[in-house]
Amino acid sequence: MTIPDIPSGDLQVVARVVQLLRLLGEAGTIDLVSAAQELSVGKSTAHRYLASMENHGLLQRRDRNRYEFGPLLAEMGTMALSRLGVVNLARPVMEQISLRVRHTVVLTIWNGRQAVVAQVHEDSSRTAHVSIRTGSVLRAGTAQDCIFRAFQDQSFYRFRHEAAEAGQESDGLEEVRRTGVAIRSSANEGVRAVAVPIRDAADRVVAALAVVGVTQLVPEEDDSDVVMTLREGAQAIHQALSASLERAGE
Secondary structure (H helix, E strand, O other), X not given: OOOOOOOHHHHHHHHHHHHHXXXXXXXXXXXXXXXXXXXXXXXXXXXXXXXXXXXOOOEEEOOOOEEEEOHHHHHHHHHHHHHHOHHHHHHXXXXXXXXXXXXXXXXEEEOOOOEEEEEEEOOOXXXXXXXXXXXXXXXXXXXXXXXXXXXXXXXXXXXXXXXXXXXXXXXXXXXXXXXXXXXXXXXXXXXXXXXXXXXXXXXXXXXXXXXXXXXXXXXXOOOOHHHHHHXXXXXXXXXXXXXXXXXXXX
16 A cells, blocks of 8 residues: 655644644743744744634634633543543533532533633523533633642642642632632622532542532532532542443453
């Protein structure tokens, strides 16, 4: 069989994109100057790379001059976790939790800098309920964000220096580590979220499991039925992940 030649230019494009993604992973953001320096090219060439990567979802603008991880990379991260079984194993557990507490249940992963919604089981049993879009990037200080930052030393993910410093400066993370639950409310949005960590077979935090609902309907106590139900669900997913790994090793 004859293998067709691959144009060297195509390989160079791939290599340069990988260079920029690695730089992004180390620095957290990337701009035109740093991209040009990394690739040893002029600013016009670097701009074409950044613009194309943004168009294809590999990058998104953080501000006028800087880029950060784009939605496609978040989707790829979700796919990687799906291969580990987290997303599939969480689905039926999330459904049961939602039926029990009558709130929307959210599975969240970490994209290297922020928490990203990987899966949602939306509750519609109440007139007032919360809708969340899969792929949404959650801002710093949300319950899920606090879970990842509080347990970053026990995480499946690699945390960059920027993320580690942000976590250390956030209020209440010591309490989250102590109780194993994060409860955060948004007065502007009228929403409260309660989140707990999900651990893999190696006891690393691989995702956050959260209940999100209207503030008046979600209890804020760390020993509420919502918290107990979330902990049971997280433990069930952990056990399923461990069992799946054992079967794979047989």
